[in-house]
Structures are given as C-alpha cells and as structure tokens.
Amino acid sequence: MPNPPGRSSSREKLLDAAAALIATHGVQELTLEGVAAAAGVTKAGLIYHFKTKDDLLGALVERMSLELDQRSRTKAAQRGATTSARLMALVDDTFDMSPxxxxxxxxxxxxxxxxxxxxxxxxxxxxxTYGELSDAGPDAGLALVVAAALDGISLLELLNLHQFSPQxxxxxxxxxxxxxQRFD
Incomplete structure (x- = not known):
C-alpha cells in the first residue's frame, strides 16, 4: 500500500513498513527486526512505539479500519451524506480496492x-456501518442487504473462494x- 501523503512520524513509517511486509509475505513472516529494517529504524526505535508484534498488528488493524471508514465517509459526504451516498461509497470501496x-x-x-x-x-x-444503515427508514432492510452483499463479494475474493471476472x-x-440509488 503506498504511503499516504503527510505521514512522516516514525510510528507511521513503522506501520507503513509492516503493512507492506504483510501484503507481500503475510503475517506469519512478520518480525520486529524486519519491520525495523524496512522502516529504516533500529529495533529499539520500533520497540519504543510497539513493544510486541501483537501491539504492532493491533495498531495496524486499527489504522486500517479507521482509514477505510474515513475514506468511505468522505466519499459519502461529497455525495450528500445520505443513505444512498453511503451505499454508493461502499460500492466504490468494494470494487475499486487496490491489489x-x-x-x-x-x-x-x-x-x-x-x-x-x-x-x-x-x-x-x-x-x-450496519447500525447506521439500520436507521435508513422503511427500506433499512434493503440498505442492509446491499451492504451485506458488498461484504460477501469482498470476502469471497479476499478468502480466494471465488474471483469474479471483470464482466x-x-x-x-x-x-x-x-x-x-433507490434511497435518493
């Protein structure tokens, strides 16, 4: 995953390095030494921020969740912050995710x-996300089904159970x- 603009702290560089290593080699191959080397810091510098591999992974999962949520909410806000806008942002996030x-x-x-x-x-x-969509009025069930379908598509592909064709x-x-768009 490329480094987003504005990230310069050692902590963020370590998280970026960990993300790149995990994307390439998986979590099982992740070591504190490898992350430190990839980030260009000493192991002591890494341990200052993350005492254990578990701490590092926890921070990475938290950051990734926050970034996904923020990206989706920003897209929805640009479209008017309606249920339709929120769902359209989720559609974009599902189908436009980088390799x-x-x-x-x-x-x-x-x-x-x-x-x-x-x-x-x-x-x-x-x-x-599902809590907010539950408040979508009389068509809340449809909003939940759309979100669940998107999550199902993502999981099928992430778990390599099925890869959908471009068509x-x-x-x-x-x-x-x-x-x-029915929510407009």
Whole structure:
C-alpha cells in the first residue's frame, strides 16, 4: 500500500513498513527486526512505539479500519451524506480496492485465526456501518442487504473462494448502484 501523503512520524513509517511486509509475505513472516529494517529504524526505535508484534498488528488493524471508514465517509459526504451516498461509497470501496490493499486485507484476515483478539476495530467498524444503515427508514432492510452483499463479494475474493471476472464485477456494481440509488 503506498504511503499516504503527510505521514512522516516514525510510528507511521513503522506501520507503513509492516503493512507492506504483510501484503507481500503475510503475517506469519512478520518480525520486529524486519519491520525495523524496512522502516529504516533500529529495533529499539520500533520497540519504543510497539513493544510486541501483537501491539504492532493491533495498531495496524486499527489504522486500517479507521482509514477505510474515513475514506468511505468522505466519499459519502461529497455525495450528500445520505443513505444512498453511503451505499454508493461502499460500492466504490468494494470494487475499486487496490491489489495491494486486497493483499493486505487478505493476509490480515488469514492472521485472524491466530490473532482473533485483533478483530475488535474491524468488528466496531461493521457494527457502526450496519447500525447506521439500520436507521435508513422503511427500506433499512434493503440498505442492509446491499451492504451485506458488498461484504460477501469482498470476502469471497479476499478468502480466494471465488474471483469474479471483470464482466461480473461490472454487472454486480451496476445492480448494486441501482439499488443504492433507490434511497435518493
């Protein structure tokens, strides 16, 4: 995942390095020494910010959850902050995810079997999103179905259970956008 602009702190550089290593090699190959080397800091410099691999992974999952939420909310706000806008932003996030972000999420998802306690920020993100969509009025059920369909598409691909073709992506995206527009 490329470094977003404005990130210059050692802590952020360490998280960026960890994300890049996880996306490439998976969590099982992640070491504090490797992260420190990739970030250009000493192991002591890394330990100042993250005492353990668990601390580092927890901070990375939290940052990733916050970034996904913020990106989606920003897109929705640009469209008017309606239920339709929120759903359209989720559609975009699902179908426009970069390959690097997909690899990182897939590897972190795989790590959840060994580190299930790290899923708290992700569960909170889902709780918040589905909670807000539950308040979508008489069509709340439809809003929830659209969001669940998007999460299902993502999980099928992240878990490598099925890879949809570009044509299938386009057809699903169009159908989900049409459903999302019903909230206008």
């Amino acid at each position: 690097g972000e997909k690899r990182l999420q897939a590897n972190l998802l795989a790590a959840a079997t060994s580190y299930p306690h790290l899923l708290g920020p992700v569960q909170q993100l889902f709780d918040r 299938q992506h386009a057809a699903m995206r169009q159908a989900l956008q049409q459903l999302a």
